[in-house]
Amino acid sequence: MIMILAIALIMMMVGLIIGLLLKGIDRKIAAYFQSRIGPPLLQPVYDIIKLMYKQTIIPVTAVRWLFSSAPVIALASSALLLLYISMPYVFYIIGIDTTLQGDLIVVLYCILIPSIAMVTGAFSSGSPYAAIGAQREMVILMSIELPIAVVIISVAWHAADSMADPFAISSLFEYPLWHNAGAFGVLGGILLFFAMVLVLPAEMSKVPFDQAEAETELAEGISVEYSGKLLAFILLTDAFKALALSMLVVILFFPYTLSQLFGISFQMYGHTLTPFVEIVFLLFKIIVIYSFGITFIRVVMARLKISQVARFFLFAITSISIIGLILIMLDPKMRII
Numbered sequence: 001m002i003m004i005l006a007i008a009l010i011m012m013m014v015g016l017i018i019g020l021l022l023k024g025i026d027r028k029i030a031a032y033f034q035s036r037i038g039p040p041l042l043q044p045v046y047d048i049i050k051l052m053y054k055q056t057i058i059p060v061t062a063v064r065w066l067f068s069s070a071p072v073i074a075l076a077s078s079a080l081l082l083l084y085i086s087m088p089y090v091f092y093i094i095g096i097d098t099t100l101q102g103d104l105i106v107v108l109y110c111i112l113i114p115s116i117a118m119v120t121g122a123f124s125s126g127s128p129y130a131a132i133g134a135q136r137e138m139v140i141l142m143s144i145e146l147p148i149a150v151v152i153i154s155v156a157w158h159a160a161d162s163m164a165d166p167f168a169i170s171s172l173f174e175y176p177l178w179h180n181a182g183a184f185g186v187l188g189g190i191l192l193f194f195a196m197v198l199v200l201p202a203e204m205s206k207v208p209f210d211q212a213e214a215e216t217e218l219a220e221g222i223s224v225e226y227s228g229k230l231l232a233f234i235l236l237t238d239a240f241k242a243l244a245l246s247m248l249v250v251i252l253f254f255p256y257t258l259s260q261l262f263g264i265s266f267q268m269y270g271h272t273l274t275p276f277v278e279i280v281f282l283l284f285k286i287i288v289i290y291s292f293g294i295t296f297i298r299v300v301m302a303r304l305k306i307s308q309v310a311r312f313f314l315f316a317i318t319s320i321s322i323i324g325l326i327l328i329m330l331d332p333k334m335r336i337i
Contacts, residue, residue, distance in 0.1 A: 200293035
């Protein structure tokens with residue numbers, strides 16, 4: 001138990017660093033696409049350090065305890081979300097035997113907590129810009145939860161014939177979505193992956209789904225009144241959540257390790273390097289998913305209207321995910337009834 005807690009603490013610190021580096025990589029790739037140099041790779045780290053030394057100002061009109069506690073709750077819940085998603089998978093790829101399994105239904109609910117905390121903090125600030133941003137955030141949340149739920153149900157449905165608990169995160173490692181998939185199953189998986197990738201920038205409030213912040217319209221909207229350490233907590237929340245959601249996509253669709261794909265192990269001077277290589281491969285998959293799902297989309301698209309976002313996810317993306325579920329159910333190689 002003590003070893004697990006120690007590993008969890010180490011993973012949280014490493015996850016924080018990787019999450020901030022992901023934001024730096026995002027900026028660098030976006031700068032490359034726009035033919036500019038861009039900020040340093042470690043600029044997100046510098047921003048956090050700078051904000052930690054800045055004064056925290058709480059508006060006179062704010063509900064102080066609610067305004068101050070919202071970023072703390074968001075940060076804690078996003079860090080726990082990352083641990084809950086990543087620990088079963090990391091233990092699996094490095095070969096640690098544990099009873100930690102995780103649950104996709106719990107993940108579905110935990111994804112909401114940071115956003116709900118920030119919405120609460122925005123409403124308690126007393127700022128009209130923050131209130132508008134919070135209203136938009138709630139609209140986006142209600143629009144994207146259904147596609148996420150359909151994707152999770154689809155993946156669990158596929159594993160239901162082989163695993164005792166198809167909603168366990170650990171079941172996805174042993175029975176990935178593409179296992180025994182026929183033509184319908186592959187097509188359904190592609191549609192589900194497409195839907196989940198489009199949900200990523202909406203969950204992270206990135207262009208074209210950044211209506212809750214929209215700095216050109218609402219001056220950062222939902223976080224407009226935050227400063228100092230509280231603003232640093234919001235940026236750290238974004239880093240944790242970005243890494244957690246990218247890892248969730250990897251686990252749902254690409255949980256394969258190099259050992260599974262090629263049946264090889266890595267050794268040097270009689271010592272196994274397989275766990276280290278598998279961790280590096282995991283980070284590579286996360287960077288690819290983040291770059292494609294967030295960076296590329298925000299570079300090539302402009303911000304949509306909030307009404308367009310609601311229709312896009314409630315009708316188009318939800319329909320795509322439901323079609324993906326139906327195709328998986330119709331695949332004779334995946335059928336359990």
